[in-house]
Amino acid sequence: MPDGIVFIDNEFVSPEHAKMSIFDVGFVWGDTAYDVTSTWKNWFFMLEEHLDRFQRSCDRFQLKSPYSRDEIRQICAECVQRSGFDDSYVKLQMSRGVMSSRTVDPRLSDSAFVAYAIPYVWIWGEEKCRNGANLYLSSFERVSSRAVDQRIKNYNRADLVQARFQALDEGCDDSILCGPDGYLTEGSGYNLLVVKNGRVASPDYNVLEGVTRGALSELCKLENIPFELRKIHPDELAEADEVFASTTAGGVMPVTRISNQPVANGEPGPVTRRLQASYWGKREQGWRGTRVDEILATPMQSTGTH
Amino acid sequence: MPDGIVFIDNEFVSPEHAKMSIFDVGFVWGDTAYDVTSTWKNWFFMLEEHLDRFQRSCDRFQLKSPYSRDEIRQICAECVQRSGFDDSYVKLQMSRGVMSSRTVDPRLSDSAFVAYAIPYVWIWGEEKCRNGANLYLSSFERVSSRAVDQRIKNYNRADLVQARFQALDEGCDDSILCGPDGYLTEGSGYNLLVVKNGRVASPDYNVLEGVTRGALSELCKLENIPFELRKIHPDELAEADEVFASTTAGGVMPVTRISNQPVANGEPGPVTRRLQASYWGKREQGWRGTRVDEILATPMQSTGTH
Numbered sequence: 001m002p003d004g005i006v007f008i009d010n011e012f013v014s015p016e017h018a019k020m021s022i023f024d025v026g027f028v029w030g031d032t033a034y035d036v037t038s039t040w041k042n043w044f045f046m047l048e049e050h051l052d053r054f055q056r057s058c059d060r061f062q063l064k065s066p067y068s069r070d071e072i073r074q075i076c077a078e079c080v081q082r083s084g085f086d087d088s089y090v091k092l093q094m095s096r097g098v099m100s101s102r103t104v105d106p107r108l109s110d111s112a113f114v115a116y117a118i119p120y121v122w123i124w125g126e127e128k129c130r131n132g133a134n135l136y137l138s139s140f141e142r143v144s145s146r147a148v149d150q151r152i153k154n155y156n157r158a159d160l161v162q163a164r165f166q167a168l169d170e171g172c173d174d175s176i177l178c179g180p181d182g183y184l185t186e187g188s189g190y191n192l193l194v195v196k197n198g199r200v201a202s203p204d205y206n207v208l209e210g211v212t213r214g215a216l217s218e219l220c221k222l223e224n225i226p227f228e229l230r231k232i233h234p235d236e237l238a239e240a241d242e243v244f245a246s247t248t249a250g251g252v253m254p255v256t257r258i259s260n261q262p263v264a265n266g267e268p269g270p271v272t273r274r275l276q277a278s279y280w281g282k283r284e285q286g287w288r289g290t291r292v293d294e295i296l297a298t299p300m301q302s303t304g305t306h
Numbered sequence: 307m308p309d310g311i312v313f314i315d316n317e318f319v320s321p322e323h324a325k326m327s328i329f330d331v332g333f334v335w336g337d338t339a340y341d342v343t344s345t346w347k348n349w350f351f352m353l354e355e356h357l358d359r360f361q362r363s364c365d366r367f368q369l370k371s372p373y374s375r376d377e378i379r380q381i382c383a384e385c386v387q388r389s390g391f392d393d394s395y396v397k398l399q400m401s402r403g404v405m406s407s408r409t410v411d412p413r414l415s416d417s418a419f420v421a422y423a424i425p426y427v428w429i430w431g432e433e434k435c436r437n438g439a440n441l442y443l444s445s446f447e448r449v450s451s452r453a454v455d456q457r458i459k460n461y462n463r464a465d466l467v468q469a470r471f472q473a474l475d476e477g478c479d480d481s482i483l484c485g486p487d488g489y490l491t492e493g494s495g496y497n498l499l500v501v502k503n504g505r506v507a508s509p510d511y512n513v514l515e516g517v518t519r520g521a522l523s524e525l526c527k528l529e530n531i532p533f534e535l536r537k538i539h540p541d542e543l544a545e546a547d548e549v550f551a552s553t554t555a556g557g558v559m560p561v562t563r564i565s566n567q568p569v570a571n572g573e574p575g576p577v578t579r580r581l582q583a584s585y586w587g588k589r590e591q592g593w594r595g596t597r598v599d600e601i602l603a604t605p606m607q608s609t610g611t612h
Contacts, residue, residue: 001327001329001404001406001407002329002407003407006328008328015327015329016327018327018328018329019325019326019327019328020325020326020327020328020333021307021321021322021324021325021326022312022314022324022325022326022399022420022422023307023308023321023324025467026333027326027332027333027338027461028461028463029461029463029464029466029467030336030461030462030463030464030467031463031464031467032333061464061467061468062471093328096467098307100307101307101308101309101424101425101427104429104430104470104480104494105470105474106467106470106471107471107474114328116328118407119407121407123410124410140452140453141450141452141453142453143449143450143453143454143462144447144449144450144453144486146446146447146486147446147447147448147449147450147453147465147486148449148464148465148468152464154464155333155334155335155336156336156449156462156463156464156465157334157335157336157337157462158335158336158337158367158454158458158460158462159453159454159462160335161331161335161336161337161367161402161412162367162454164410164411164412165368165412165413168411168413174410180450180452180453180486188410
């Protein structure tokens, strides 16, 4: 259990007191949308993009928020402030809630909103996120967007968990999954990017539209590095000059081995390093940032609906 | 919230006190296996088959139980006895548990076991379960077993929930989903069965191996009705003599309309009615049954591991 502050049932509590009903169908039916943003040196990064995506995820799952967007922004900021962490991992979560025992109609449920701030998370530990991980090309298929739209950030992640088990059993750090069409999708919480001849490419379908990946497309533009979303066959990994991953929980992360084989010379490549330095440098300067204290000082624009 | 009794954190509590950590990765990663059995007139039905399947689901998700099989059986019986319900819905659930904040390695987690007994659940209400429902042939695809093995009863059910939304919006009671190969799979918690020329058939792949469906294959044998598992194309529904569904939460349930069109003459058919009468008649007589009080009177065979 991490340190931090959780907003749940309209109050701020410590993580050990953050409990939900076992009857919340957000759990029982996997009927929960979420998002993760972060602060670095007290700057939220691309907060509005995260709030936009969270709203889209909720809309696609037909989850109605009991809080307005302004209220959610304030709750996130207050979680960070109360936690005392300058560098934090901030989750927003909307579950379907506890339903009446007399119906299975999800339209009749009141959604439950939870947010929390905990210390910044490095998905594979800071060292591997900064200097290179070994990802296993999984035999588990990523759930198809025809079944669950993977643009919706959601808790139906059993494919990712099983792929992670497999990766760890094979001596790797985590996994990469292909979709039902046999093309690369993503990993257990991160987008995948491939560099060949100075061009950056990332899978265009059946993946989360990563906010960090979106930031990278902007950084590529600033640095005059060609960036494209397209189908990527797993065979391209063996011929890639560089491979890296992107996520809120680690930023720009070199992938130096795939299924225990080195990518190129097995070291983080120059494009990855350039984008990584640019990403962290700009974050520290507040690029695309919103200060926690500024949010808290801003009067709310709307009164919300709860 | 239903009435009943929940066993959680090693004690029996009322449903409103049955709370879990929001950090349980059984929730956050959809990393939970479960099963549902039931009692009717104080007889558990095919309890060992449900315990077998629960064990297989846990094994396939690599979830280790803190309780032995004998302990789980006793806990289920005690939940029913404490609830006071003769006809009950009994759930068993194993979630990955709360992990250390320092790792994302699911192998390092201690699973959390929960069980509860609540009043018997009729998935569509008793009237529709007994006399016919209208199921919508969904445009959402069932999650592929190549991504999440659908023999594992698990909470990654967003496809089923979205299909249910769609069905309700179309004026139907619930849904039927096809798999990635375009063939029928199952609905939101029930197997599907089709009758043509006196033969009963049910999809053979990408579905839960329903215990009620297994009972039906035995009842078909007793009644000399041919029963087979095979690929079933959705076009067969329009030509079927009868369609029905099977689940612990409703038994043998006629499907009299599909996507608002009548199946045959729109009435429950003779094979469905015969199997339904046989199912409930045998359950009342304790066929394949175990008495709740007998379990409670049996000394435990093993001491368990917790």
